[in-house]
Structure formats: structure tokens, C-alpha cells
Amino acid sequence: MKITFMGAGSSVFARKIISDCMLVPSLCESTFALYDIDPKRLEESKLIIDAVNKGINESRAKIETYLGVEKRKDALRGATFVINAIQVGGYDPCTITDFEIPKKYGIQQTIGDTLGIGGIFRALRTIPVLEEFANDMAEVCPDCLFLNYTNPMAMLTGYMLRYTPIKTVGLCHSVQGCSLAVMNRLGLEDKLEGRSDLVAGINHMAWLLDVKDRDGNDLYPEIKRLAKEKNLSKHDDMVRFDYIDKLGYHCTESSEHNSEYNPFYLKSKYPELIEKFNIPIDLYLRRCVSQIEGWDQELKDILAEKEITWKRSVEYASYIMEAMTTDVPCKIGGNVLNTELIDNLPSDACVEVPCLVDGQGIHPCRIGNLPLQLAAMNCSNIYPQLLTIEAAVTKKKEYIYQAAMMDPHTGSELSIDDIISLCDDLIEAHKGWLPEYH
Amino acid sequence: MKITFMGAGSTVFARNVIGDAMCTPVLRESTFALYDIDPKRLEDSKIILEAINRNINESRAKIETYLGVENRKDALRGASFVVNAIQVGLYDPCTIIDFEVPKKYGLRQTIADTLGIGGIFRALRTIPVLEDFANDMAEVCPDCWFLNYTNPMAMLSGYMQRYTPIKTIGLCHSVQSCSSGLLKKLGMEDKLEGRKELIAGINHMGWLLELRDKDGNDLYPEIRKRAKEMNLTKHGDMVRFDYIDKFGYYCTESSEHNAEYNKFYIKSKYPELIERFNIPLDEYPRRCVNQIEGWEAERNSILADGKITHERSHEYASYIMEAMVTNIPYKIGGNVLNTGLIDNLPKEACVEVPCLVDGQGITPCHVGKLPVQLAAMNSSNIFPQLLTIEAAVTKKKEYIYQAAMMDPHTGSELSIDDIISLCDDLIEAHTGWLPEYH
Numbered sequence: 095m096k097i098t099f100m101g102a103g104s105s106v107f108a109r110k111i112i113s114d115c116m117l118v119p120s121l122c123e124s125t126f127a128l129y130d131i132d133p134k135r136l137e138e139s140k141l142i143i144d145a146v147n148k149g150i151n152e153s154r155a156k157i158e159t160y161l162g163v164e165k166r167k168d169a170l171r172g173a174t175f176v177i178n179a180i181q182v183g184g185y186d187p188c189t190i191t192d193f194e195i196p197k198k199y200g201i202q203q204t205i206g207d208t209l210g211i212g213g214i215f216r217a218l219r220t221i222p223v224l225e226e227f228a229n230d231m232a233e234v235c236p237d238c239l240f241l242n243y244t245n246p247m248a249m250l251t252g253y254m255l256r257y258t259p260i261k262t263v264g265l266c267h268s269v270q271g272c273s274l275a276v277m278n279r280l281g282l283e284d285k286l287e288g289r290s291d292l293v294a295g296i297n298h299m300a301w302l303l304d305v306k307d308r309d310g311n312d313l314y315p316e317i318k319r320l321a322k323e324k325n326l327s328k329h330d331d332m333v334r335f336d337y338i339d340k341l342g343y344h345c346t347e348s349s350e351h352n353s354e355y356n357p358f359y360l361k362s363k364y365p366e367l368i369e370k371f372n373i374p375i376d377l378y379l380r381r382c383v384s385q386i387e388g389w390d391q392e393l394k395d396i397l398a399e400k401e402i403t404w405k406r407s408v409e410y411a412s413y414i415m416e417a418m419t420t421d422v423p424c425k426i427g428g429n430v431l432n433t434e435l436i437d438n439l440p441s442d443a444c445v446e447v448p449c450l451v452d453g454q455g456i457h458p459c460r461i462g463n464l465p466l467q468l469a470a471m472n473c474s475n476i477y478p479q480l481l482t483i484e485a486a487v488t489k490k491k492e493y494i495y496q497a498a499m500m501d502p503h504t505g506s507e508l509s510i511d512d513i514i515s516l517c518d519d520l521i522e523a524h525k526g527w528l529p530e531y532h
Numbered sequence: 533m534k535i536t537f538m539g540a541g542s543t544v545f546a547r548n549v550i551g552d553a554m555c556t557p558v559l560r561e562s563t564f565a566l567y568d569i570d571p572k573r574l575e576d577s578k579i580i581l582e583a584i585n586r587n588i589n590e591s592r593a594k595i596e597t598y599l600g601v602e603n604r605k606d607a608l609r610g611a612s613f614v615v616n617a618i619q620v621g622l623y624d625p626c627t628i629i630d631f632e633v634p635k636k637y638g639l640r641q642t643i644a645d646t647l648g649i650g651g652i653f654r655a656l657r658t659i660p661v662l663e664d665f666a667n668d669m670a671e672v673c674p675d676c677w678f679l680n681y682t683n684p685m686a687m688l689s690g691y692m693q694r695y696t697p698i699k700t701i702g703l704c705h706s707v708q709s710c711s712s713g714l715l716k717k718l719g720m721e722d723k724l725e726g727r728k729e730l731i732a733g734i735n736h737m738g739w740l741l742e743l744r745d746k747d748g749n750d751l752y753p754e755i756r757k758r759a760k761e762m763n764l765t766k767h768g769d770m771v772r773f774d775y776i777d778k779f780g781y782y783c784t785e786s787s788e789h790n791a792e793y794n795k796f797y798i799k800s801k802y803p804e805l806i807e808r809f810n811i812p813l814d815e816y817p818r819r820c821v822n823q824i825e826g827w828e829a830e831r832n833s834i835l836a837d838g839k840i841t842h843e844r845s846h847e848y849a850s851y852i853m854e855a856m857v858t859n860i861p862y863k864i865g866g867n868v869l870n871t872g873l874i875d876n877l878p879k880e881a882c883v884e885v886p887c888l889v890d891g892q893g894i895t896p897c898h899v900g901k902l903p904v905q906l907a908a909m910n911s912s913n914i915f916p917q918l919l920t921i922e923a924a925v926t927k928k929k930e931y932i933y934q935a936a937m938m939d940p941h942t943g944s945e946l947s948i949d950d951i952i953s954l955c956d957d958l959i960e961a962h963t964g965w966l967p968e969y970h
Binding site: 341342357358361363437438441470473474477478481493499509 | 774778779780795796799800801802805875876878879880904905907908909911912915916918919922930931933934937938940943944945947948
């Protein structure tokens with residue numbers, strides 16, 4: 095069996111997913127095709143993954159590298175699973191552009207990879223690359239499953255699901271960590287063991303609809319009380335805890351993410367909210383810089399490990415591939431097209447819901463209606479997502495403008511004229527990374 | 533046949549609808565039951581309608597008046613049609629409160645009868661009255677059709693359709709005048725005759741999706757060109773013409789209305805937009821004052837020479853009643869529950885779509901998908917509407933807060949704390965007009 099990894103130069107993440115696979119009997123003898131366009135990073139990943147293969151897998155897996163667009167079809171040929179973790183445009187220049195230009199208009203962002211003006215442009219430069227991947231896959235591995243880890247999750251996965259013939263599921267680790275994080279933070283660790291939860295919505299804003307302890311007791315009354323108390327003093331998850339107070343539910347992604355998914359926290363008219371909710375402006379930029387600066391040392395440390403050990407991570411990819419190859423079912427939170435899964439979200443939306451995985455593939459579970467206020471929050475994110483996909487598919491500038499206008503943060507902060515001018519500036523600044531828009 | 537008019541003290545409007553019925557052979561011998569809680573206004577209406585009945589209807593109709601809640605059931609008993617045009621709380625004190633309290637928070641409004649903080653509170657004080665009506669109707673005229681003209685249209689009609697057993701249609705005259713108003717403004721009067729159009733969306737934001745001349749030519753390219761040109765200089769419909777430019781489509785309600793249905797035009801951070809788009813802040817209170825001040829004179833002039841007459845207007849009510857009685861089909865733009873009519877709007881939404889009316893009642897037409905940017909605009913209005921209905925039904929304050937948070941204008945202008953405080957102030961100021969919220 096062949097498993098192809100697109101963007102394998104994401105060394106830490108590639109190591110994680112592939113090491114996970116090496117612990118799975120039905121996957122550990124696979125061929126892993128590593129694809130990237132960066133020779134140095136691809137080579138580093140190969141070194142690391144070869145070492146893991148030797149250290150924990152008796153070198154049973156075959157590791158191949160494919161460098162550059164001209165080798166892409168070979169990387170994909172005959173693959174059963176294709177894992178995607180590319181980042182188009184990198185930190186420098188594209189992420190810097192995504193943060194610095196909006197700043198000139200007074201728009202501050204924290205992460206900029208999911209929604210907002212940054213998320214919109216990240217999708218616009220990534221979708222054309224995914225289109226090429228999809229064309230190649232349709233030719234050389236038409237029956238593969240495409241496991242997308244790249245953000246903006248809903249926009250990219252939604253594009254693949256609606257506009258390509260490739261079977262696709264979007265994956266994130268925020269579902270696994272959702273109830274865990276809130277309970278750890280609130281000192282409810284004793285309720286972790288044996289808990290059950292229901293998480294559904296959209297990626298990064300999927301709602302913890304239900305969480306029960308091992309005896310079936312609803313944990314929300316206690317969570318609500320403790321979260322409200324905790325938000326009286328400063329900590330680093332204040333926005334989500336305010337969600338619990340104002341909307342009644344916890345959600346999957348962190349407070350730094352969720353502070354930019356709505357019109358409520360980053361408001362130039364209320365600058366004191368940044369301090370009050372402890373919102374780390376420009377956090378993603380800082381994370382990128384420290385990752386880049388620390389990488390050489392991290393690489394050295396990884397390669398210096400005498401005895402390589404690996405504990406299977408919570409990432410869904412290896413569990414999905416295992417379930418599909420063994421037909422032993424597993425449950426994931428996956429990003430799929432809203433084929434009557436969540437009744438009060440649009441049918442074109444890419445939603446994050448529990449899915450059953452088995453030898454037949456991925457079967458999303460039906461949820462029904464979300465509580466109204468949660469559907470409202472999700473919808474305010476879904477329309478900018480859909481308009482961004484529309485822009486990428488039609489190459490019409492007006493859809494970029496409309497996506498930014500409908501974005502709750504951008505549209506709330508700026509006038510239409512400023513939004514259009516900001517989009518035009520970003521189109522110009524991303525020249526070479528975007529196709530021609532008209 | 534009995535036709536009951538709720539809020540018959542709305543003299544001008546009652547005269548239109550009942551005058552229309554007197555111009556319609558199958559309706560003109562009906563009994564018209566006029567209901568109001570204001571004795572003077574009810575008496576005015578009776579005098580005027582009796583004069584019309586004499587002058588144009590050979591006194592064939594029977595006109596009865598029912599004053600006050602204790603006579604309401606008698607007014608409704610046995611009615612085939614109930615026309616609703618009540619205004620709960622009137623200009624003074626409720627409309628004044630709806631405008632003045634938000635102003636303290638820097639929140640400016642133009643009409644405030646449809647959406648926004650004013651629209652939300654107008655619904656909250658009107659729904660309990662409709663609930664009383666519905667209980668009476670279920671008892672004394674369970675098979676009647678309820679023709680609702682009262683705003684906020686989507687919230688009130690949606691409430692009736694979802695939470696009462698009474699057959700309800702919401703009616704507005706903005707659909708009839710949408711394309712004719714537009715063509716006249718743009719100097720395209722020669723295209724009026726024989727034009728064909730499709731309008732769908734939500735009340736006051738129903739979209740002119742298609743407009744063709746008598747030969748089937750698409751009029752939108754010329755409309756777009758002229759509207760853009762016309763918006764270079766100041767006029768009275770600038771916001772809607774900007775919709776044409778930014779979203780590609782014209783909509784049903786006026787620019788003064790649409791200025792407050794989104795986050796783009798009334799922005800404290802961009803005060804110059806008020807001047808630029810010629811937005812008449814506080815327009816509705818001014819209209820109320822003028823109407824109140826002018827009423828005595830208008831009343832006297834109507835009755836002065838005893839020659840009061842009436843020609844059938846374009847209000848849908850008489851045409852609906854006629855079509856149901858004669859079984860001759862008629863087409864209206866009606867506000868109905870979204871039973872799979874507009875695919876990309878929520879199912880609980882009250883949507884405005886073309887409907888067939890005949891002896892079988894009102895059958896809404898399937899529209900399909902709206903262009904995604906228009907669905908985005910409608911959705912941003914629908915969730916506050918649904919949350920307001922939820923508040924009215926559950927009496928939970930948190931839904932009022934959430935409705936205001938999700939309202940595009942309010943949520944964009946104010947912080948959550950200010951929104952909650954504003955809602956609390958309004959609940960307090962409307963004491964006596966609202967049920968107890970907890």
C-alpha cells in the first residue's frame with residue numbers, strides 16, 4: 095500500500111503521522127511517498143523518518159522522496175491515501191503580507207489562518223495548488239482518500255468536496271482536545287476518564303454540545319459555573335470561556351483563534367477588550383518566527399536521540415487508515431460536506447461532525463439542529479467561506495470583496511471602500527501567489 | 533362572509549384594504565368587523581368606511597365595530613379572513629424608547645421596525661398580543677386566514693406560522709413596487725410595460741433576482757450601469773443602488789430601511805457615510821410625528837365634502853381574498869415559512885417568495901438557491917429574527933441578548949457588555965409592554 099504525504103517538508107507533522115502509521119500492523123509495511131517543493135526540508139524529513147523507521151519499525155516501511163512539481167504525479171501514482179499538509183507561500187512572504195497590510199487599515203489579527211482577511215487570502219493562494227493536486231490524483235490515484243490537514247480547513251476541504259472528484263476528509267486535532275482542554279483548565283480532571291462528548295459545528299468553531307461523565311451526569315452546569323468564575327481573573331482562554339457564558343457552549347479551537355471569528359472582541363472602538371480578554375495580537379507571526387529560529391536545534395535534537403520511541407498521537411490520520419484497511423470501525427470528528435447532517439446550516443457548508451470510519455470509508459453522522467445561537471455564529475463564518483471558494487473557482491474579484499465584507503470581523507471594522515481597497519492591496523502584494531483575478 | 537380587521541384604527545390603511553374589498557364584487561357584500569382598542573381612532577375609521585360604503589358600494593357591506601379586548605372574540609367570531617395591522621405601544625412611548633435608549637449607546641437607527649435593536653423590541657412587545665389573537669382565533673374562527681401587515685414582518689409572521697395553528701401569510705407592498713420604482717428612478721419608464729420579474733428573499737430584503745423587458749431582454753446590465761452613474765450624485769435611494777454595485781442585485785425595501793439591515797452604512801467609525809449615502813437617521817419618528825400632527829386635517833379633508841371615494845390599490849389583501857373565493861389564480865409575493873423554498877436559507881426562516889393563490893389557499897413557489905452573497909445578507913438578518921422569536925416564546929433574556937449580538941448593525945457597533953446593558957435598559961423602559969423575562 096502507498097501513502098503519499100504532500101508537504102512532507104512539514105517535518106514535525108510528517109514524522110508524527112508517519113510514525114503513528116508505523117505502529118499500526120496494517121500500515122507499517124507501506125510505502126511512504128514524501129513530496130515537497132523544498133529540497134532541504136524534504137531531505138530533513140527523510141532523515142528523520144528513516145531514523146524512525148529503523149528505530150521503531152525494523153525498517154519495514156519504504157520511504158521515498160519526490161522533489162518538485164515535475165515529480166508530483168509520480169509521488170501520487172497508485173496512492174491509497176494522500177495526506178495533505180502543504181503551506182503555500184510560507185511565513186515569508188505570504189503570512190507576513192496577510193498580517194501587515196490589514197494592519198495599515200487598522201485590522202488586527204491573531205492567527206489569520208482560518209477566517210478573516212488572512213484566512214480568505216490563505217485559501218485563495220492554496221486552492222489553485224489543490225486544484226492541480228486534484229487533477230493529478232484524478233489521473234494517477236482516482237480512488238484515493240485525500241486527508242486534508244491544511245488550513246483554512248473549511249474552505250479548502252469544502253473546495254475539494256464540491257469541485258473535485260477526489261474523496262476528501264478534513265482533519266484537525268481540536269476536536270480531540272476540546273472537552274479535555276476545558277476540563278483540565280477548570281480542575282475537572284477527575285471527570286476525564288470515561289467521559290463522553292458530542293462535538294459538531296464547523297472547523298475551529300465546533301461546539302461541545304454535550305459532555306457527560308462516566309456515569310452519564312451532565313457536566314455542563316459545573317463547567318458553566320467554573321468558567322464564569324475563572325473569567326473573573328486573567329488567563330489565556332478567556333474568549334472561549336466568554337462563549338460559554340454568552341452562548342452557553344464551549345467550542346473546539348482556542349481563544350486566540352476565536353477572538354477573530356466574530357465581531358465581539360477585536361473592536362477598534364473598544365480597544366480595552368484586547369487587554370480584558372487577554373488577546374494575543376499577531377500571535378501566529380510570533381509562533382512562525384520562533385519555530386523557524388528553533389528548527390535547526392530541534393532537528394539536531396531529533397537526530398541525536400539514541401533510542402527512538404514513539405507513542406501513537408491523537409491525530410486521526412493513522413486511525414482512519416487503520417479502520418479502512420482492517421474494517422474495524424473507529425469514530426472521528428471529520429470535516430465533510432453538509433449533506434443533511436446539520437439541519438440549520440447551509441447544505442454547501444463544510445461541517446465538522448462525528449463520522450464512523452470502516453472498510454467502506456467515512457460515514458458522517460447526522461446531528462439535526464444546532465442551538466440557534468450556535469448556528470448563527472457558524473453561519474456568520476460559513477458565508478465568507480463559501481464566497482471565498484466562489485472567488486477561487488470563478489476568479490472574480492467581486493467575490494473576494496464580498497467574502498471580506500461578510501466576514502464578521504472585517505465587515506464590522508471597515509467600510510466597504512476600505513475593504514475593497516484592502517483586498518486590492520492584498521491581491522497586489524500576493525502577486526505570483528495568486529492567479530489572475532478580473 | 534366576515535372579514536375582521538385588527539387594528540382598524542390605522543384609518544388610512546384600513547380604508548385601503550376595506551375600500552379595495554368594496555371594489556371587489558365577491559367581497560363587497562361582506563361584513564367588515566373593525567377591531568381596535570382606541571375608541572376615537574376606531575370611530576374615525578367607521579365614519580370614513582361608512583362614507584365609502586355609501587359612495588361606491590351602495591351600502592352593500594355591513595360595517596361593525598368592536599372596541600377593546602373584551603370584544604375581541606366577538607370581532608373574530610366566524611371570520612373567514614383576519615387582516616392584522618396593529619401597532620403595539622405606538623409612537624409614544626414605545627417607538628420613542630426604541631430610538632432614544634440606543635442613542636445613549638451611540639447606536640443610531642433610521643426606521644427600526646424590521647431588524648436592529650428597535651425591530652427586536654417591536655417584535656417582543658407584539659408577539660404576546662398575537663399569541664392572544666391566535667388563542668381567540670383557534671377558538672372562534674379556527675379556519676380563517678390571517679393576513680399580517682404588521683412589522684417586523686418576518687418575526688411576527690414567522691412566530692404565527694411556527695407557534696400557532698392559524699394559517700398565516702405576511703404581506704407587504706414593497707414587492708409590487710420594487711421594479712417599477714427602480715425603473716422610474718433610472719429613467720427606464722419605457723421598459724415598464726410588459727416587464728417580467730422574479731423577487732425572492734426575506735421581507736424588506738427580497739431580491740430582484742431577474743428583470744426582463746416585454747421581449748425577454750435582461751434589463752440588469754443597463755440597470756447596473758445607470759445605478760452606478762446615478763450614485764455619483766446624491767439622491768434618495770443610495771444604499772440600495774450601492775447594493776446593486778456591491779452585490780449585483782436590487783432589493784425590495786427602501787434605502788432608509790436597508791441602511792440599518794447590515795454593518796456597512798451606519799458606522800460610528802465612519803461617520804461620513806451618513807452624509808455620503810444620504811441616510812436619514814431617525815426618519816421613522818419624524819414620519820410618526822408628521823402623521824400624528826397631520827391626521828386631524830387629513831381626516832377633516834377626507835370627510836369635508838362627503839364625496840370620499842376609493843379606487844382599488846395594489847395591496848395584496850383584496851386580491852388574495854378574491855382569488856380564494858373565486859378560485860381564479862392570483863400571484864403574490866408572500867411571507868411564508870421556508871418549507872424547502874429557498875435552498876440556502878434556514879428552514880425556520882420566514883421567506884418572501886412568489887406564491888400562487890386560489891381556492892386551495894396559498895401555495896408558495898420553489899425558488900432554489902439565492903446567489904451566495906444574497907443568501908449571506910439574508911442569513912445575517914434571519915438569525916436575529918429567529919433568536920427574537922425564541923426569546924418571545926421562552927421568555928429568556930439570554931435570547932434577547934443573543935438576538936442583539938447577532939444583529940449585524942448592533943453587533944458590529946457595540947461590545948457584548950454594552951449590548952447586554954442596552955437590552956436591559958430597553959426591557960426596563962418598556963415595562964408594562966413586555967411580559968416578564970428571566
